Amino acid sequence: MxxxxxxxxxxxxxxxxxxxxxxxxxxxxxxxxxxxxxxxxxxxxxxxxxxxMLAPYCESESAEEPVVRLGSKAADWWQKHTQLVHRKGTLVLAMPRDRAELRRFAQLTSAFQPVNEAQINALEPDLENRFTQGLYYADEAHLxxxxxxxxxxxxxxxxxxxxxxxxxxxxxxxxxxxxxxxxxxxxxxxxxGLRGVKGEMLILKCPELQFQRPIRLLHPRIPLYIVPRGDGVFMLGATQIESAASSHPT
The missing domain is CATH 3.40.50.720 (NAD(P)-binding Rossmann-like Domain)
Structure with missing residues (x-):
C-alpha cells in the first residue's frame, strides 16, 4: 500500500x-x-x-469498548489543548421508585463509588435531602x-x-x-449506513442553583442529565432517538 x-x-x-x-x-x-x-x-x-460530558465510564452502560478505552484519555486531551475542562466527576441518581435502574446502571459500568444521602449532600448541597443513594464517577469531567x-x-x-x-x-x-x-x-x-442520532436539549438559566458537575437522573423510559455551563446556566438533555433522517441533535 x-x-x-x-x-x-x-x-x-x-x-x-x-x-x-x-x-x-x-x-x-x-x-x-x-x-x-x-x-x-x-x-x-x-x-x-x-x-x-467527558464520561466514558457512564457511557459504558451502552457504548462499545473503544468508547471507554479511548474516552478515558479525552479529559487530558481537552485540558492540554483548551484549558477548559472541569474535573468534578459525574453524579448518577434515581428516585426511590427507580432504584432498580441504579442497580442496573452499576452492573453495566465501572470506576464509581456508591454514595449515600450525606455524601450526595456534600457533593451537591442544592440536592440536600432529595436522594438517599447514588453513584459517583470521580474520574469523569465536562466542558x-x-x-x-x-x-x-x-x-x-x-x-x-x-x-x-x-x-x-x-x-x-x-x-x-x-x-x-x-x-x-x-x-x-x-x-x-451512516446515520444520525437525534437528541433533545434545553438551555436553562437558574442562578439560584449551584451544581458543580453533570448529574444523571435515571428513569426506565426517559433518563435525563443536566450539565452546568457556569454563571447559573445549565444544559438539560433527554432522549437519544435513532433516525436515518437526523442531521444533528436539536
Whole structure:
C-alpha cells in the first residue's frame, strides 16, 4: 500500500472531528488546510449541540469498548489543548421508585463509588435531602463544547492553518494530496449506513442553583442529565432517538 502524501493534507469539515485531527497534525509538524461550508463554528455542527460530558465510564452502560478505552484519555486531551475542562466527576441518581435502574446502571459500568444521602449532600448541597443513594464517577469531567471548538479553531488559525469556505468535492480533492473526510452526517451520500442520532436539549438559566458537575437522573423510559455551563446556566438533555433522517441533535 502506497504511503499517503502528507505534503498536502486537506480536512473536509471543521466540526469537532476536523478540528481535533488538525490539532494533532499540527503537533506533528503538518499544517493542513480545512474546508467547510460555514465560515465559523455554529448550529450546522453536531458538536454545537453536544452535552460536553467527558464520561466514558457512564457511557459504558451502552457504548462499545473503544468508547471507554479511548474516552478515558479525552479529559487530558481537552485540558492540554483548551484549558477548559472541569474535573468534578459525574453524579448518577434515581428516585426511590427507580432504584432498580441504579442497580442496573452499576452492573453495566465501572470506576464509581456508591454514595449515600450525606455524601450526595456534600457533593451537591442544592440536592440536600432529595436522594438517599447514588453513584459517583470521580474520574469523569465536562466542558462547554461551543467554547472548546471555538478555542481549537482560533489556535489553529494562529498556527497557520488556512480555513476555506466551500462545498468541497471530495473526489476532486483526492487527486491533489491526502484528504480526510470529517463531514460527519453530511457524508451520508458517500458512506453507506451512516446515520444520525437525534437528541433533545434545553438551555436553562437558574442562578439560584449551584451544581458543580453533570448529574444523571435515571428513569426506565426517559433518563435525563443536566450539565452546568457556569454563571447559573445549565444544559438539560433527554432522549437519544435513532433516525436515518437526523442531521444533528436539536
Amino acid at each position: 502506497a504511503k499517503p502524501d502528507i505534503s498536502r493534507v486537506t480536512l473536509v469539515g471543521a466540526g469537532v472531528a476536523g478540528l481535533t485531527i488538525a490539532t494533532e497534525l499540527v503537533s506533528r509538524g503538518i499544517i493542513p488546510q480545512i474546508i467547510d461550508r460555514a465560515p465559523e463554528p455554529g448550529p450546522q455542527s453536531c458538536s454545537w449541540w453536544a452535552g460536553g 462547554a463544547p461551543r467554547h472548546a471548538i471555538q478555542t481549537l479553531r482560533q489556535q489553529l488559525a494562529e498556527k497557520g492553518v488556512h480555513f476555506t469556505v466551500d462545498d468541497a468535492d471530495i473526489k476532486a480533492l483526492a487527486t491533489e494530496g491526502t484528504v480526510i473526510d470529517c463531514r460527519g452526517t453530511k457524508a451520508r451520500p458517500d458512506v453507506q
